[in-house]
Amino acid sequence: MRRCCLVLALVTACGFVAHTATFAVEPSPNVVLFLVDDMGVMDTSVPFLTDDAGQAKRYPLNDFYRTPHMERLAARGIRFNNFCAMSVCSPTRVSIMTGQNATRHRVTNWISPDQDNAGPQGPPSWNWKGLRKSDVTLARLLQASGYHTIHVGKGHFGPRGAEGADPLNLGFDVNVGGASFGAPASYYGTANYGNAGGSQKKTASHAVPHLEKYHGTDTFLTDALTQEANAQISAAVKGGKPFFLNFAHYAVHAPFNSDPRFAAHYKNSGKSPQAQAFATLIEGMDKSLGDLLDHVESLGVADNTLIFFLGDNGSDAPLGHQHEVACAAPLRGRKGAHYEGGMRVPFIAAWAKASADHAAQKRLPIPAGAIQSQQAAVYDLFPTILALANVPAPAGHVVDGAKLDTLLAGRRDTTRDELFLMHYPHSPHRSDYFTVYRSGPWKVIYHYFPSKASEDSHYQLFHLADDPFEQRNLASSHPDELRRLMQELIAALQRHDAVYPLDKKGGTMVKPKLP
Numbered sequence: 390m391r392r393c394c395l396v397l398a399l400v401t402a403c404g405f406v407a408h409t410a411t412f413a414v415e416p417s418p419n420v421v422l423f424l425v426d427d428m429g430v431m432d433t434s435v436p437f438l439t440d441d442a443g444q445a446k447r448y449p450l451n452d453f454y455r456t457p458h459m460e461r462l463a464a465r466g467i468r469f470n471n472f473c474a475m476s477v478c479s480p481t482r483v484s485i486m487t488g489q490n491a492t493r494h495r496v497t498n499w500i501s502p503d504q505d506n507a508g509p510q511g512p513p514s515w516n517w518k519g520l521r522k523s524d525v526t527l528a529r530l531l532q533a534s535g536y537h538t539i540h541v542g543k544g545h546f547g548p549r550g551a552e553g554a555d556p557l558n559l560g561f562d563v564n565v566g567g568a569s570f571g572a573p574a575s576y577y578g579t580a581n582y583g584n585a586g587g588s589q590k591k592t593a594s595h596a597v598p599h600l601e602k603y604h605g606t607d608t609f610l611t612d613a614l615t616q617e618a619n620a621q622i623s624a625a626v627k628g629g630k631p632f633f634l635n636f637a638h639y640a641v642h643a644p645f646n647s648d649p650r651f652a653a654h655y656k657n658s659g660k661s662p663q664a665q666a667f668a669t670l671i672e673g674m675d676k677s678l679g680d681l682l683d684h685v686e687s688l689g690v691a692d693n694t695l696i697f698f699l700g701d702n703g704s705d706a707p708l709g710h711q712h713e714v715a716c717a718a719p720l721r722g723r724k725g726a727h728y729e730g731g732m733r734v735p736f737i738a739a740w741a742k743a744s745a746d747h748a749a750q751k752r753l754p755i756p757a758g759a760i761q762s763q764q765a766a767v768y769d770l771f772p773t774i775l776a777l778a779n780v781p782a783p784a785g786h787v788v789d790g791a792k793l794d795t796l797l798a799g800r801r802d803t804t805r806d807e808l809f810l811m812h813y814p815h816s817p818h819r820s821d822y823f824t825v826y827r828s829g830p831w832k833v834i835y836h837y838f839p840s841k842a843s844e845d846s847h848y849q850l851f852h853l854a855d856d857p858f859e860q861r862n863l864a865s866s867h868p869d870e871l872r873r874l875m876q877e878l879i880a881a882l883q884r885h886d887a888v889y890p891l892d893k894k895g896g897t898m899v900k901p902k903l904p
């Protein structure tokens with residue numbers, strides 16, 4: 390797709406060349422999706438949240454974690470402090486690949502590799518099988534338009550043996566480390582990442598594939614994947630094609646194996662050994678980002694390489710109760726929960742090296758050190774990246790996301806709907822059978838089967854602008870707003886062709902009720 394120059398000859402009706410002009414055509418930009426598993430918006434030394442004046446505000450967790458390379462990336466680009474993901478892994482991953490809300494593609498739960506995990510009252514027609522060969526994916530569209538498409542790290546697009554288990558079936562030219570499962574058996578090279586060999590008697594069901602050359606070494610999984618990603622970037626650059634790298638770290642997902650390279654930084658933190666190990670996974674992931682930035686710079690392609698850094702769901706930091714202000718403090722909740730801590734993720738977009746005169750950067754300018762507070766979500770990446778690469782989405786493929794260009798430029802986009810729908814018709818997880826709907830400053834949560842976690846009600850209502858940490862449930866005191874938001878929630882589910890939980894007998898779908 391690299392077209393160095395195009396000679397255009399305009400021929401008149403008489404048949405002679407009237408004018409010849411030479412246009413330099415820019416090479417297509419390289420795109421790196423740096424996707425961190427289970428990383429929430431507070432799991433970093435980069436402050437994402439802001440004060441009333443819109444300035445970055447540090448909280449104690451920002452001083453616990455060490456992510457200097459995220460700081461470097463944030464200084465080069467823009468970070469979003471209101472970026473939403475689905476509350477668990479696979480739904481977000483499929484949304485990134487399809488541009489669709491999980492409600493629509495119906496991978497509404499994480500995909501258990503060996504058995505359908507709809508849950509006891511989950512919808513049987515949810516999409517446990519995940520992505521298929523025939524599905525429209527971001528990778529396939531880029532591949533068809535001339536990109537070299539690389540997947541490194543965690544896949545989790547489909548169960549074991551299904552088409553989606555192998556990223557090579559989904560439009561990737563290369564797959565290193567991607568498989569059906571989400572959690573690695575081990576981060577340790579000395580344990581062969583769970584594969585048989587050496588002192589490892591049996592291959593574990595979640596053994597990370599393709600990394601044999603690191604077996605028996607002290608190469609931590611995050612580092613092995615980084616070396617592989619950088620080698621793939623080198624090969625792509627050598628081959629002269631633009632590349633799309635889906636660099637999907639297993640970190641910082643459990644098991645919380647302590648990374649010995651960084652353990653000393655946290656030993657006097659007063660935090661539990663698990664929390665310290667989690668922090669080492671964060672710092673190892675951050676070093677990976679730094680190594681990648683250095684590498685694209687050393688190859689001379691940094692000014693033509695766009696980095697999107699993000700998490701796939703809210704924090705899983707082992708710092709306290711899943712429904713309290715603890716794991717993602719000051720946000721409430723944790724991965725899987727219906728509170729903001731379960732679905733707010735870090736998002737940074739930056740050219741790997743700023744160059745104001747670069748053609749691609751002129752088309753998509755990104756200010757340095759900026760913060761964007763307008764709400765956006767994981768499915769917005771699909772239209773954004775396709776537009777940047779000049780690739781149209783196929784007719785008939787419904788896209789729920791909207792281009793981020795205006796937001797990436799640091800401006801407010803008044804044409805965007807400020808809506809977010811997160812549908813989780815499953816159990817068991819940190820929260821069960823719920824739908825979240827955000828509209829402007831309001832957030833309503835519908836609980837299909839009231840429980841202690843839902844304050845024994847179907848409804849919770851929060852005003853996030855006034856109460857960003859979800860301390861005041863307004864469902865009883867604001868019945869008009871509750872009813873209006875619930876009407877919108879029900880309409881949004883219908884618009885996305887949702888499937889719903891079943892009643893206890895397992896026969897009838899249970900749809901949300903108006904208050």
Ligand SMILES: [Ca+2]
Binds near residue numbers: 426427477642
């Ligand atoms: Ca995840």
